[in-house]
Amino acid sequence: MLSLKNISFDADDEKGKVSIIKNLSLDIEAQKFTVVTGPNGSGKSTLARIIAGIEKPTAGEIKFFGKDITDSSITERANMGISFAFQQPVRFKGISVIDLLRLASKKNLGRGEACDYLSEVGLCARDYVDREVNSSLSGGELKRIEIATVMARSAKLTIFDEPEAGIDLWSFQNLIGIFQNMRKNIKDSAIMIISHQERILEIADEIVVLTAGEIEKKGEGKLILPEILKSQSRANCGRTLNTEAC
Amino acid sequence: MELNSIQMNILKEVAALEGIPKGAYNIRSNGELAGRASSANIEITTKTDLPGIDIRIKPNTKNESVHIPVVLSESGLKETVYNDFYVGDNADVVIVAGCGISNCGGKDSEHDGVHRFFLGKNAKIKYVEKHYGEGDGAGKRILNPVTELTLDEGSSAILEMVQIKGVDSTNRKTVATLKKDASLIVRERLMTHGNQSAYSIYDVALDGENSSADVVSRSVARDSSYQKLDLALKGNAPSKGHTECDSIIMDNGKILAVPSLEANDTDAMLVHEAAIGKIAGEQLIKLMTLGLTEKEAEEAIINGFLK
Numbered sequence: 038m039l040s041l042k043n044i045s046f047d048a049d050d051e052k053g054k055v056s057i058i059k060n061l062s063l064d065i066e067a068q069k070f071t072v073v074t075g076p077n078g079s080g081k082s083t084l085a086r087i088i089a090g091i092e093k094p095t096a097g098e099i100k101f102f103g104k105d106i107t108d109s110s111i112t113e114r115a116n117m118g119i120s121f122a123f124q125q126p127v128r129f130k131g132i133s134v135i136d137l138l139r140l141a142s143k144k145n146l147g148r149g150e151a152c153d154y155l156s157e158v159g160l161c162a163r164d165y166v167d168r169e170v171n172s173s174l175s176g177g178e179l180k181r182i183e184i185a186t187v188m189a190r191s192a193k194l195t196i197f198d199e200p201e202a203g204i205d206l207w208s209f210q211n212l213i214g215i216f217q218n219m220r221k222n223i224k225d226s227a228i229m230i231i232s233h234q235e236r237i238l239e240i241a242d243e244i245v246v247l248t249a250g251e252i253e254k255k256g257e258g259k260l261i262l263p264e265i266l267k268s269q270s271r272a273n274c275g276r277t278l279n280t281e282a283c
Numbered sequence: 284m285e286l287n288s289i290q291m292n293i294l295k296e297v298a299a300l301e302g303i304p305k306g307a308y309n310i311r312s313n314g315e316l317a318g319r320a321s322s323a324n325i326e327i328t329t330k331t332d333l334p335g336i337d338i339r340i341k342p343n344t345k346n347e348s349v350h351i352p353v354v355l356s357e358s359g360l361k362e363t364v365y366n367d368f369y370v371g372d373n374a375d376v377v378i379v380a381g382c383g384i385s386n387c388g389g390k391d392s393e394h395d396g397v398h399r400f401f402l403g404k405n406a407k408i409k410y411v412e413k414h415y416g417e418g419d420g421a422g423k424r425i426l427n428p429v430t431e432l433t434l435d436e437g438s439s440a441i442l443e444m445v446q447i448k449g450v451d452s453t454n455r456k457t458v459a460t461l462k463k464d465a466s467l468i469v470r471e472r473l474m475t476h477g478n479q480s481a482y483s484i485y486d487v488a489l490d491g492e493n494s495s496a497d498v499v500s501r502s503v504a505r506d507s508s509y510q511k512l513d514l515a516l517k518g519n520a521p522s523k524g525h526t527e528c529d530s531i532i533m534d535n536g537k538i539l540a541v542p543s544l545e546a547n548d549t550d551a552m553l554v555h556e557a558a559i560g561k562i563a564g565e566q567l568i569k570l571m572t573l574g575l576t577e578k579e580a581e582e583a584i585i586n587g588f589l590k
Contacts (some may be wrong), residue, residue, distance in 0.1 A: 111568060112570055112571045112574060112575065112577070115572050115574040116574045120572070123565075126569075127569040129566060129584065131586075131589070132583070132584070132587035135585075136587065138572065140583060143574065190573065
């Protein structure tokens, strides 16, 4: 579905050019739930933002269903069927949850339908549908609304950038349930999640481990996960990967 | 008097009226009375000394409304109108004002409405004022409203004032004095575009014990427009006051926010917040990832902000 070929991304910092992504090639396939994991600073979020069109790669080519989208704008990619859930959801003064869901679905959603999306992410819909997406909402509430808007788009490819970041333990349990459901109902679409969480990695059909801007390893989830856990355990002096929410 | 389609459209824009309103009303069109009705509890009479009307609302009047829209569709018309509202004790009413100018001609059209409100003890009003301009003539559309409120003990006023489109120049002045336990809530929404200029000046005096005011102005300045927001709050007694100007600036717009707080009592709690900034890049990007173009994203953000 999505094919990244020889993607590089350089950023400028005080020391000069820093290479964030190095000549990376990767295919994201339909009907698969792919989790991209790796240490902080390995370029995971940059990769997600490059796919959504928010960042432009320094070199390389991106194809979506065979079409070269390297130079396509964020809007064009969105309308082709790429959806992106922010790590830190954006707040809007005056825009209500239902407004956002309507913008996302491109339909004049009724309250009932809007409530269905919110219920799916574990929000008591009636309390939220008219709330403004502003600073009165907690981080966890915003995160769930962000996921609901992305679900409302029913895109071909949905990318989540660390959905667990900033979510409390209770919400995290629900979040896992949401992703398990998404996996079940994936049909012809594809899901790509940037995550550090073992519970999310457990759902993965495919796992990609990114280190310093390069793919360290990738493969079937059930084969890669035990390897990651083993190496994590060594790196953490016997402690295992975060099994709970951060 | 019959209203033509331009006039009816303006009525719809400023007062959400599709026809003659229910209850008491006074419609002024091109400097003349176009229709009036008093009700059992609300009496509207023409002033004898100045152009304008007196609106007398009997004590204990509840769940009634007064509509006093003004329509200007003749180019070159300039008028100053004085409307006084006497709201009886314990009354609870909605007042819908608003002025629309359609100026397709070459001369300036101007309506300066001076509205004075005298609220009796424990009276409540919700005052909705919407200003609107249309027409592509070179003549300017000018609105200079003055709103003066005198709030007696225990009374409260909620003001919703909106000017979103088409008014070339505006100089708005809102003055309020509050007695014991009185409260004032203002929600102002302002958008300027083209070469428009808007001045919005507030002067609120919290004179009575336990009086409170909450004035929030949200504005957007686009193109080459200019705005000056001047919010002055005086705490002359144990009281609570909050003012906020929150502005989005775009293109070559300019905004000057001049907040001022004056406390003349140790128990006056006054707070001001002011923020001016462009639309956050992340907000645009978020909406673009939902498939909106940058322009559509901008509009959606502004529409929400001014809602």
